[in-house]
Amino acid sequence: MNLKRLELVHFRNYHKSSYRFEPACIHCFYGNNAQGKTNLIEAIYFLSHLRSFRTSHIDSLTMHQKEWMSLSALIESHGHDEQLKIVVSQKKKHLFVYQDPVRRYSDFIGKLNAILFCPDDMLLFQQSPRSRRRFIDMELMKLSHTYTATLSHFQSLLKQRNRLLKQDDLDDLLLHTLTEQMIQDEMVIISQRAKFVKEWMDQSRLLYPFFSEQKEKIDATYQTFVEWDHLQENLKMAYEKSFEKDKQYRQTTYGIHKDDIVFLLNGRPIHEVGSQGQKRSFLLAMKLGLAQIIYEKTKQYPILLLDDVFSELDPRRQKQLIQHLPRSMQVFITSTEPIDKQWFQDRSVRFYHIEDGSLREV
Numbered sequence: 001m002n003l004k005r006l007e008l009v010h011f012r013n014y015h016k017s018s019y020r021f022e023p024a025c026i027h028c029f030y031g032n033n034a035q036g037k038t039n040l041i042e043a044i045y046f047l048s049h050l051r052s053f054r055t056s057h058i059d060s061l062t063m064h065q066k067e068w069m070s071l072s073a074l075i076e077s078h079g080h081d082e083q084l085k086i087v088v089s090q091k092k093k094h095l096f097v098y099q100d101p102v103r104r105y106s107d108f109i110g111k112l113n114a115i116l117f118c119p120d121d122m123l124l125f126q127q128s129p130r131s132r133r134r135f136i137d138m139e140l141m142k143l144s145h146t147y148t149a150t151l152s153h154f155q156s157l158l159k160q161r162n163r164l165l166k167q168d169d170l171d172d173l174l175l176h177t178l179t180e181q182m183i184q185d186e187m188v189i190i191s192q193r194a195k196f197v198k199e200w201m202d203q204s205r206l207l208y209p210f211f212s213e214q215k216e217k218i219d220a221t222y223q224t225f226v227e228w229d230h231l232q233e234n235l236k237m238a239y240e241k242s243f244e245k246d247k248q249y250r251q252t253t254y255g256i257h258k259d260d261i262v263f264l265l266n267g268r269p270i271h272e273v274g275s276q277g278q279k280r281s282f283l284l285a286m287k288l289g290l291a292q293i294i295y296e297k298t299k300q301y302p303i304l305l306l307d308d309v310f311s312e313l314d315p316r317r318q319k320q321l322i323q324h325l326p327r328s329m330q331v332f333i334t335s336t337e338p339i340d341k342q343w344f345q346d347r348s349v350r351f352y353h354i355e356d357g358s359l360r361e362v
């Protein structure tokens with residue numbers, strides 16, 4: 001997959017800019033602090049995920065004093081071009097593929113498939129389970145329509161169930177029916193999440209030694225609220241057991257909306273035992289491992305966005321990272337220092353300088 005053209009209008013500190021990018025090429029952006037490097041990465045990420053990785057306030061993406069912003073992209077996927085556009089006005093997103101409006105977010109997310117690696121990713125290990133679930137869900141949503149549909153069906157059932165539990169004269173039969181339907185969805189979601197985590201770790205494990213001097217073993221486990229064997233019966237039993245508690249607390253106390261992924265270093269949770277360097281190596285392996293899974297499932301690499309990560313890597317890791325970037329993958333790298341050209345050897349690479357919301361090839 002490639003981003004061939006990007007147009008930003010009133011996006012953060014970009015007034016109106018249009019840039020062309022060569023496919024399967026590494027694009028390096030450097031510039032001083034606060035010039036618009038992360039903003040550019042954020043724009044590409046937003047086109048991919050329909051949300052920012054650094055704010056949940058959508059209005060902060062629009063340039064100060066302006067009423068709206070838009071992002072347009074010409075992407076190439078499996079040899080075909082597609083034109084995507086997002087207009088944000090009054091906190092609402094309006095989506096278009098070519099000129100046609102797209103109503104459902106799920107029909108737009110992942111059309112541009114991008115993976116981000118940024119310094120804040122280190123927080124993934126210590127943040128709440130919710131952010132880890134969201135990470136997995138986002139990736140699965142980009143890969144599978146069935147997953148997206150099942151997850152959104154489950155979420156609406158969960159809302160209904162919680163609403164019902166808040167009523168004084170509880171309809172037991174309706175509660176039972178909703179629970180039965182939730183269990184069906186949960187079986188699909190649990191098995192897809194677990195399968196995805198396993199495949200992801202199988203790939204990441206192969207890459208980890210390139211980024212770490214030590215010989216640690218990395219792994220991750222998907223933790224759900226019941227035992228795996230006889231999943232359906234166990235889910236039923238768990239809901240029957242929690243029935244009284246749910247009524248008392250007036251909400252659904254168990255379910256996949258509480259699940260977690262635990263990342264392990266030599267069998268122990270990495271957030272408890274890992275050094276900064278080990279966490280960074282783990283993340284590098286995870287991000288490239290993810291790119292590999294996406295390649296195997298979709299037969300093309302996603303776009304890789306590396307925001308400000310070079311400065312945090314020692315020269316050995318920088319070199320290893322570049323050497324392990326698949327040749328057909330388009331990559332966008334930002335840094336405050338120009339990156340040494342020698343690292344790239346015979347890779348196709350372009351360098352740009354970013355200043356005050358504008359970029360210039362150098």
Ligand SMILES: Nc1ncnc2c1ncn2[C@@H]1O[C@H](COP(=O)(O)OP(=O)(O)OP(=O)(O)O)[C@@H](O)[C@H]1O
Pocket residue numbers: 011012013031032033034035036037038039040060061062063064308336
């Ligand atoms: N909504 C907005 N309207 C106008 N300017 C904005 C808006 N949001 C952010 N900015 C400006 O964008 C700049 C920050 O851009 P960005 O985060 O991309 O910096 P950067 O080049 O990545 O810097 P660093 O090297 O420090 O990470 C700041 O000057 C900030 O004032």
Ligand SMILES: [Mg+2]
Pocket residue numbers: 037038039308
């Ligand atoms: Mg930045």
